[in-house]
Amino acid sequence: MENRSFFTTGDGCKIAYRFDGPADKPVLMLANSIATTLEMWDAQIASLTRYFRVLRYDMRGHGQSAAPAGAYSLDRLGRDVVELLDAVGIEQVHFCGLSLGGMVGQWLGIYAADRVDRLILCNTSPYLSPAGYFDEMIRELARTKDMVGMADMFIGNWFPASMRENRRDVVDGFHKMVQTISPQGLAGSFAAVRDMDLRRTGALIERPTLIIAGQYDTVTLASHSDQIATAIHGSKLVVLPAVHLSNVEFPEEFVGEVLTFLRFAA
Known part of the structure; x- marks a missing residue:
């Protein structure tokens, strides 16, 4: 996809981002799942830009952003968002993140709440274990020759069998997307997930929060969304029959x- 712009973070990482929608609308920022690019939101852009200026970005290690070597941290991924907002001159956004993007959203709600108006946390978790699983994934990525095997794994985790059979065009597009991800970038991101633990600090989130869970999610279980909803006072939990x-x-x-929570008619 064209129309990406770039900025460089304080630690020297080039981050790709793009805007869609009218410049005079409130800004809704979208953050991706691990192993995807900002194109994972393509199907939502037409609807969302009726009401918002939508800001998307490729997380470090993904898409057209740089993929530094070594372990990333959730703190660093969160600061990437703050520095991006500083770079484009935006004080506050609605923030919607899915999976790893939702983990970044939790970090923002705790440590950079002044930059967030309303917060949407989708198919995410405050903590994932065991650490050994992520260590094995990191070791595998260090020796991988291509990302086909990883793509197969992610597709199995992301979509139900019925969708893999009946919506092959969509699923194949995501399979190809995963294959474009840098193994080094994915390994760094796995380390950030491995080391994350927001189970205690999540209660500090005071922004209005919507939590969207997948009833059949085997990665970030619906029970994980329950934990987040219990921790965040006044939050709303919605469970979709999704993976x-x-x-x-x-x-x-x-x-x-999303639109209902952000006070627009769907």
Whole structure:
């Protein structure tokens, strides 16, 4: 996809981002799942830009952003967002993140709450274990020759069998997307997930928060969304009959929940 712009973070990492929608609308920022690019939101852009200026970005290690060597941290991924907002001169956004993007969203709600108006946390978790699983994935990525095997794994985790059979065009597009991800960048991101633990600090989030869970999610279980909802006072929990990429599997329902929470008619 063209129309990306770039800025460089304080630690020297080039980050790709793009805007869609009218410049005079409030800004809604979208953050991706691990192993995807900002194109994972393509199906939502037409609906969202009726009401918002949408800001998307490739997380470090993904898409057209740089993929530095070594372990990333959730703190660094969160500061990437703050520095991006500083670079484009935006004080505050609505923030919607899915999976790893939702982990970044939790970090922002805790440590950079002044930059967030309303917060949407989708198919995410405050903590994932065991650490040994992520260590094995990192070791595998160090010796991988291509990303086909990883793509197969992610597709199995993201979509139900019925969708893999009946919506091959969509699923194949995501399979190809995963294959474009840098193994080094994915390994760094796995380390950030491995080392994350927001189970205690999540209660510090005071921004109005919508939590969207997947009933059949085997990665970030619906029970993980329950934990987040319990921790964040006044939050709203919605469970869609989805696996992991709820915005892709149920795009209309997903956008409807987002727009309703952001106080627009779907």
